[in-house]
Amino acid sequence: MTDFHPNRRTFIQGAGTVLTLSALQANGLTFADTRNNMRVGLIGAGWYGKSDVFRLIQVSDIHVVAVCDVDSNRLAEAGRLISERQVSRKVPALYGDYRKMLADHKLDLVLIGTPDHWHARQAIDAMTSGAHLYLQKPVSIDVLEGEAILSTARKYNKKVQVGTQRRSTPHLIDAKEQVIDKGLLGKISHVEMCCYYHMRKNGNPPLAPVPDFLDYEMWTGPAPLRPYDGLPHGSWWRTFMEYGNGITGDMCVHMFDTVRWLLQLKWPRRISATGGIYVQKGGKSNIADTQTAIFEYDELNCIWQHRTWGTPADPEYPWAFIIYGDKGTLKGSTMKYEFIPTGKGDHIVKDVVYEKEEYPADLNEPRIELNAAPATRRHMLNLLSAIENDHLPVADIEEGHISTASCILANLSMQLNRPLIYDPQQKICVNDPEATKLLRRPYRKSWQHPYIG
Structure with a gap:
């Protein structure tokens, strides 16, 4: 397989007139080698969870060491695809319960791409375990969950970039x-x-047995348990x-x-x-x-x-x-x-x-939002800079x-x-x-x- 994940400096050089080094620095982005040792985990390995981690891999030599999903089929697929893209070529450790993943690994950064009803509980647990966050929007399912996430981020000085990448x-x-x-x-x-x-x-599918590859109880978590359909x-x-x-x-x-x-x-x-x-x-x-x-x-x-x-x-x-x-x-x-x-x-x-020319692999990625990929890459770089240089990211948790x-x-x-x-x-x-x-x-x-x- 072609090695198509450029490092940070390749990203800057390849961006050309799109985003120069000076423009990146003006937006609070600086670059150091310390992030090469960053240990990353992903919770929620569906469409956008994988898309987010792929964008991160494209702009930084991080190590995705663990992935969690309650669907074992999606989990195995995510592990394989990540191993094909990251520098180490290692398959991440795979988990069905994010709590065990957080307990087993000292993670520097966790990406959360689960459904909305899980965001707050997983975000807070990840931060208290020591990790910074890339948290998909919306940050919470109720208002006070959001207040709790914000309070935890400030208490532990954790950087949280929210996936409102229009910024x-x-x-x-x-x-x-x-x-x-x-x-x-x-x-x-x-x-x-x-x-x-x-x-x-707006469908009306019939009730069905829960398949063996899905932990529906864990998928539901703190939300009401709907009959499986x-x-x-x-x-x-x-x-x-x-x-x-x-x-x-x-x-x-x-x-x-x-x-x-x-x-x-x-x-x-x-x-x-x-x-x-x-x-x-x-x-x-x-x-x-x-x-x-x-x-x-x-x-x-x-x-x-x-x-x-x-x-x-x-x-x-x-x-x-x-x-x-x-x-x-x-x-x-x-x-x-x-x-x-x-x-x-x-x-x-x-x-x-x-x-597309700088990142031709985007063209072969199923379901990728090509219009959003450049924004997500910049969002990831901004988060990495916030972690390294102790500044708030552009889509800080308070804004989210x-x-x-x-x-x-x-x-x-x-x-x-x-x-x-x-x-x-x-x-x-x-x-x-x-x-x-x-x-x-x-x-x-x-x-x-x-x-x-």
Whole structure:
């Protein structure tokens, strides 16, 4: 097999005009040889878990020493594929229980790519074992899980990079530098965000025996135990609120996080939402097929809208954000950005960067999101720099928590049919004891919720 994983310096040289060494350093990325000894573990070896670890291997000579997954078939496949890509060519130790993996290995970095209901418990256990984290979004399934992750990261000085990699997306970095930071939009007082993908699974499969290769009890963990009706992989689990927070928790978290980063926003002062299952009423899915949420700031509303049916408002921007200023409009997505001046001025358009020539192996990877691979590589480099140089990563856990919790609060607002004001200091919904109780979901017996307060 061709050795296609360039080291850090090859990455810099091959990036050419895409990202120069000086640009990397300007973004807090410095390079040392100490990471060559970094011991890495992966929890959740499905599609995106493997994709994340492959991007990491492409930009650093780390050692993936252990992998965990509750599906023994996926676990074996992940071990083989990782061994083919990493420098040592060693097959990682394979585990069905992440707790044993953490106990057996002194890991420097753990990547977590499990379903949302597992993120908090695994993140906290990994950090208390001594590891830094690459944690997929959303960081938690309830608000107080996120508070517990943030508290643990700060207590143990662990760097946590959240997989909201729009902050490391080349064309969106360019939009920030060339449009936002230069003030081309003028006064910004309205933002729209959307997702119109038909991504809501809505089947009605029959109950079935749990296959021998899947530990369904461990897959479920702290979540409610649904009757088994087929493999939860392939996003079937995302159609149930038992394991996630619907389309808002999955897709809004990306766009809202991007907008907050671009505009330097923190917690919304108030959140409201309406929606429900309006169209796709058949099947087992219990997540909303239609939702509108408003994240309020001073003289600025950020509005989210999703439909898993019908057509997009703008076919060129089916999953996107639009920032309106009095001097112009900025449209952005994972594929491009576009600045449209209100009057005279340059109409600016910049497309996604792919890096196909620098990383030809990307073209042969099943299910890879080619448009996201360059951003994930930069995200990994930024995390490694944060670990080496003791600075916060670009998608630090506090930022990931704000974006995640805001989306969860939007769902709670929709459920309660009233606006919510969250106080992150007191960790309550102001003047709303009923909503405050919903900030923490109950865990299944034998599993302990990580928030103590």
